[in-house]
Amino acid sequence: MNTENTFRLDGKDIPFKKGDTIMDAALRAGEYIPHLCHNPEFKPHGSCRLCVVDVNGRHQASCTLPAEAGMEVDNSSDAIRQRRELLLQMLFVEGNHTCPACEKSGACQLQAVAYYIGMLSPHLTHFFPKRSIDASHPDIVFYHNRCILCGLCVRASEQVDRKSVFAISGRGIDSKLVFNSPDGKLGGSELEFTDKAVEVCPVGAIMPKHLGYETPVGQRLYDTKPISVVGDVAAHSKPEKPFISDKSHE
Amino acid sequence: MTSALETAENPESLKRIVIEPLTRVEGHGKVTLLQGKNRNIRQARLHITEFRGFEKFIQGRPYWELPVLVQRLCGICPVSHHLAAAKATDMIVGATELTPTAEKIRRLMHYGQTLQSHALHFFHLCSPDLLFGFDDEVRHRNIVGVIEDSPEIATQGVMMRKYGQEIIRVTSGKRVHGTGAIPGGINKGLSREEVDYLRKDIAQNLSWAQTAVELVKKVFYEELDYHMDFARIDTSMMSMVNDDGSFELYHGGLRARDSLGKEIFDHIDYTNYTEYLRESVKDWSYMKFPFIKARGEEEGWYRVGPLARVNNCDFFSTPLAEAQRQEFKSLGDGLPVQSTMAYHWARLIETLHCAEAIAELLEDPDLMGKDLRTKGELQSVGTGVIEAPRGTLFHHYEIDGDGIVSKASLIVSTTNNNQAMNESIRKVANQYLDGKRLSEALLNQVEVAIRAYDPCLSCATHAIGKMPMELNLVDAGGQLVDRLEKRTTGQIDRTI
Numbered sequence: 118m119n120t121e122n123t124f125r126l127d128g129k130d131i132p133f134k135k136g137d138t139i140m141d142a143a144l145r146a147g148e149y150i151p152h153l154c155h156n157p158e159f160k161p162h163g164s165c166r167l168c169v170v171d172v173n174g175r176h177q178a179s180c181t182l183p184a185e186a187g188m189e190v191d192n193s194s195d196a197i198r199q200r201r202e203l204l205l206q207m208l209f210v211e212g213n214h215t216c217p218a219c220e221k222s223g224a225c226q227l228q229a230v231a232y233y234i235g236m237l238s239p240h241l242t243h244f245f246p247k248r249s250i251d252a253s254h255p256d257i258v259f260y261h262n263r264c265i266l267c268g269l270c271v272r273a274s275e276q277v278d279r280k281s282v283f284a285i286s287g288r289g290i291d292s293k294l295v296f297n298s299p300d301g302k303l304g305g306s307e308l309e310f311t312d313k314a315v316e317v318c319p320v321g322a323i324m325p326k327h328l329g330y331e332t333p334v335g336q337r338l339y340d341t342k343p344i345s346v347v348g349d350v351a352a353h354s355k356p357e358k359p360f361i362s363d364k365s366h367e
Numbered sequence: 368m369t370s371a372l373e374t375a376e377n378p379e380s381l382k383r384i385v386i387e388p389l390t391r392v393e394g395h396g397k398v399t400l401l402q403g404k405n406r407n408i409r410q411a412r413l414h415i416t417e418f419r420g421f422e423k424f425i426q427g428r429p430y431w432e433l434p435v436l437v438q439r440l441c442g443i444c445p446v447s448h449h450l451a452a453a454k455a456t457d458m459i460v461g462a463t464e465l466t467p468t469a470e471k472i473r474r475l476m477h478y479g480q481t482l483q484s485h486a487l488h489f490f491h492l493c494s495p496d497l498l499f500g501f502d503d504e505v506r507h508r509n510i511v512g513v514i515e516d517s518p519e520i521a522t523q524g525v526m527m528r529k530y531g532q533e534i535i536r537v538t539s540g541k542r543v544h545g546t547g548a549i550p551g552g553i554n555k556g557l558s559r560e561e562v563d564y565l566r567k568d569i570a571q572n573l574s575w576a577q578t579a580v581e582l583v584k585k586v587f588y589e590e591l592d593y594h595m596d597f598a599r600i601d602t603s604m605m606s607m608v609n610d611d612g613s614f615e616l617y618h619g620g621l622r623a624r625d626s627l628g629k630e631i632f633d634h635i636d637y638t639n640y641t642e643y644l645r646e647s648v649k650d651w652s653y654m655k656f657p658f659i660k661a662r663g664e665e666e667g668w669y670r671v672g673p674l675a676r677v678n679n680c681d682f683f684s685t686p687l688a689e690a691q692r693q694e695f696k697s698l699g700d701g702l703p704v705q706s707t708m709a710y711h712w713a714r715l716i717e718t719l720h721c722a723e724a725i726a727e728l729l730e731d732p733d734l735m736g737k738d739l740r741t742k743g744e745l746q747s748v749g750t751g752v753i754e755a756p757r758g759t760l761f762h763h764y765e766i767d768g769d770g771i772v773s774k775a776s777l778i779v780s781t782t783n784n785n786q787a788m789n790e791s792i793r794k795v796a797n798q799y800l801d802g803k804r805l806s807e808a809l810l811n812q813v814e815v816a817i818r819a820y821d822p823c824l825s826c827a828t829h830a831i832g833k834m835p836m837e838l839n840l841v842d843a844g845g846q847l848v849d850r851l852e853k854r855t856t857g858q859i860d861r862t863i
Binding site for chain 1: 427428429431432434435436439460461539540541544545546547549550554555742745769770771
């Protein structure tokens, strides 16, 4: 193996191309690094921190760190796994993620990553924040309870849809997703159910309206295989035609 | 008429006996008895000590979540809530008629859950009383005692329950809290392999269901007069029936008959149930008290569940259950059978009917159909009613223009029987406890009366904002600083 174009990930040589991040090269080589805010179609965000790996003794986000020859990358030690589990624990209690009744359950990237890491239940104190549901759009509903602020919809709307419907507003614990519309509601925005921004949501925050639990238990994305084999939600999602439009209710 | 034992005068001067927790029932409840001079029973009440509040917290949720979300209020018969909510959301999406595959899969799921729920109740919860006697030693009077003394009966109960749970798993994906029914239909039909898997054991279950009816009849006949009279109250009864008057669990009109079997209403469209039923609240219970509007609060309470259904229907569509119904009806000599203990008998006739209905359905190719869903114009109101194992179950929802639930009302099966359960324990208290030194065996008779109804107490407490409440503000020295009292009307008064 030519060490000038490889780095070592958990003892394996991973080839990379110029401009690759560790994440890019690892995924291409079939090595899974847990992540939520990363999507190869968009610029790296580096915000969820789940993909942090140990590089030559330092913790670095693999989705933003350019690969370099000779790097020693630890993606699977107990310390890294524990760090990721703590991040997941915080994500779960910071929002209201009620998996048992959520229609995204079984096809949710947050849930699938948690299973992959080995987190089976929340251990931290729940915040139980009071967050609303924006159902003002005729075909799409937004659940603030489930949003993990990964920014994928923001990037998709800006970079692919060219609409900039979404933005993250506020700081720290007060951060929230906001919509670019006159009344601040999703219904007043330019969002359409065929938009890329709707497809890329890794959790159950952006969902088609009037639909839920369409896929039987046992046939959902992560029911039989782990996320390390199946891949991201976005790689499998396709726009669903509205079952019913609110327009018929008017 | 409600019993004089509902509320005693000067309760502070009476001795209070509490049965808590009630055992071998679903959920958490207690019974309080007030004893006066000469150990006379002066007051007897059934209290539900937990609070669920689903009517309130599903407000603000999207309607399409309801069938999956609301079933979480119960772990014993969640399919009942799943299907009642699904029927309500069928109305909301304008699905006036389901596809044959969707309706038959839902029916199969419902028969499976009724079979497992009834088996659980009879074998696990009640057979110790019936097989060993109400006064058997408490350490023996339980399912472990049944396993030791009659392992074949205990095994039969476990296996019947397992079969019902397997039907639920195959039709909804999980044994508890699956996702099969969705607004306008279902999310999957069955495969040939799944049908064959369920067909494999149906003959055995049908045979066990027949044996179970014979067993309960044998027990009942052994002390016929006692069982006919124990906790007996003469009441009106309400249930769902088919258009032809036959027994129905999934979809039909409502029928109510008075204690003599005279019609109060019949074949009414359940979406108009508020024209026929009302609910009252009492300041000592978290569970509401429904009554038939035309007969008023005092006279209008009624019973639901197996006893009401088997009494009210004109016939069963399946032959074995129909033969059993005819024998059952002969107990009443032309009048409705009012024995509270006959609930057990009726419940096992229903179990037999479910096994027969499952056997029929498993021969139906529609189960493997691909046409799963219908829809129409979106509506703002949806009402779904089914006969749950424990009785008639009402789900009513209203949604706003965005599809968000703005109002929810649930009349859960056990709630319908609230007054009746209270009256039954008063009957027992009057007849068997009055003037006696109370022992565990005597107190168990109160529980036996409640168990006959198979109450699901956790399902039944949802009214919020109507419960009386007293809030005391006490300073560090224990001095009462302020007190607010909330009335059943919602009015709040400062009472210091």
